[in-house]
Amino acid sequence: MIRIFTVLGARPQFIKASALSSALAEHGDTISETIIHSGQHYDENMSEVFFKQLRLTKPKFTLQQNVHSGHASMTGNMMSDLEGIFNTEKPDLVLVYGDTNTTLAASLAAVKVQIPVVHVEAGLRSNNMRMPEEINRIIVDRISALNLAPSEKAMNNLKSDGLIESSLLVGDIMHDVIKNFSNEARLSTKASLEVPDAVINKPFVFATCHRGETTDNQVLLTEFFKGLNLISKELPIVLPMHPRLKSVLAKHNGTIRVSPNVHMIDPLDFFSSIFLQKRAKVVLTDSGGIQKESFYLETPCVTFREETEWTETIDLGWNRLSQISSNELARNVFDALSSRGQIGNPYGRGDASKKIIDSLLNQGWINQFK
Numbered sequence: 001m002i003r004i005f006t007v008l009g010a011r012p013q014f015i016k017a018s019a020l021s022s023a024l025a026e027h028g029d030t031i032s033e034t035i036i037h038s039g040q041h042y043d044e045n046m047s048e049v050f051f052k053q054l055r056l057t058k059p060k061f062t063l064q065q066n067v068h069s070g071h072a073s074m075t076g077n078m079m080s081d082l083e084g085i086f087n088t089e090k091p092d093l094v095l096v097y098g099d100t101n102t103t104l105a106a107s108l109a110a111v112k113v114q115i116p117v118v119h120v121e122a123g124l125r126s127n128n129m130r131m132p133e134e135i136n137r138i139i140v141d142r143i144s145a146l147n148l149a150p151s152e153k154a155m156n157n158l159k160s161d162g163l164i165e166s167s168l169l170v171g172d173i174m175h176d177v178i179k180n181f182s183n184e185a186r187l188s189t190k191a192s193l194e195v196p197d198a199v200i201n202k203p204f205v206f207a208t209c210h211r212g213e214t215t216d217n218q219v220l221l222t223e224f225f226k227g228l229n230l231i232s233k234e235l236p237i238v239l240p241m242h243p244r245l246k247s248v249l250a251k252h253n254g255t256i257r258v259s260p261n262v263h264m265i266d267p268l269d270f271f272s273s274i275f276l277q278k279r280a281k282v283v284l285t286d287s288g289g290i291q292k293e294s295f296y297l298e299t300p301c302v303t304f305r306e307e308t309e310w311t312e313t314i315d316l317g318w319n320r321l322s323q324i325s326s327n328e329l330a331r332n333v334f335d336a337l338s339s340r341g342q343i344g345n346p347y348g349r350g351d352a353s354k355k356i357i358d359s360l361l362n363q364g365w366i367n368q369f370k
């Protein structure tokens, strides 16, 4: 029996884990999975709702220390709690997703007590070292025993870093999630109370904004909202607000003007988010996950960042980068309205979970750590 401990903490990780965890459960005679929740995302609508909706097994452990301070103390506090759990429970391996502080803390804590790490969504690079996520992914790839890559390009990045021996191309786990759940995508009762029918029954833009690079920079945040106000003269916008954006706007105390045609609502559950992305004319985002969700759902996307890790979505014509200036945001959204990309499968065919489990069971790599 292989005992896997999966450490989750942020909203996109609950979503990704839903695909692999349900596939792992079908191998209960050979693999057991235990979930640890780091506590990074803790609001009901950032955490609990995903466990319920995506039928994720409840965490056996939830970290108790305060993880809501700065990046370093968040990471350190998680690490010290995780070390205790790993030392007592002695799992065969620790599985992590993506590039968050939870990913980094779990990987470092595991290797410090000699437990191999499996990194799902390895090999992505923005080549922007100002992003906390870029630092996290470079370190986690380097210390993982097995790097599971979503694309050829991610494999090439791992190769350039000298990590090809520990790397395997499995495709994108988010593709599995979309395949598993896109038929269930509908507005939840809560979301339908917040999103006026009159808005979503006509063309609209679906927008999100959560990265500190934008929210914590007053000039950029002001430009972002000026851009939304411009766009909303033509098309209404639905903007579910990440807690970081909500708290920053509260601090600005009404000085950032938002047009009434920009509908700012609470964070959405997964089905509602997928439903609205599918129905929207254009998605406008700084999220990595949403760039790909909109790609799978075939809705054109505008990404307001200087670079993206998911360049294939741009190469295929579904996604474009925009500067955060009001005019550029509006121009890109209006250009995207009439655009359509090409169909392609740069991230596999939605069978990443199966490939990951095959690699754990059949490739014997785990024996070298026993």
Ligand code: UD1
Residues within 6 Å of the ligand: 010, 011, 012, 040, 041, 042, 043, 044, 046, 047, 068, 099, 100, 101, 102, 132, 133, 210, 211, 212, 242, 243, 244, 288
């Ligand atoms: C984190 C990840 C980011 C990922 C994002 C998904 C890192 C470095 N960043 O960013 O890669 O794209 O999650 O959402 O790990 N907050 C709440 N309630 C919550 C969650 C957060 O109020 O349920 C507050 C936090 O206390 C903090 C702020 O929102 O003040 C930001 O949260 P944090 O976890 O630090 O980073 P994210 O922006 O969510």
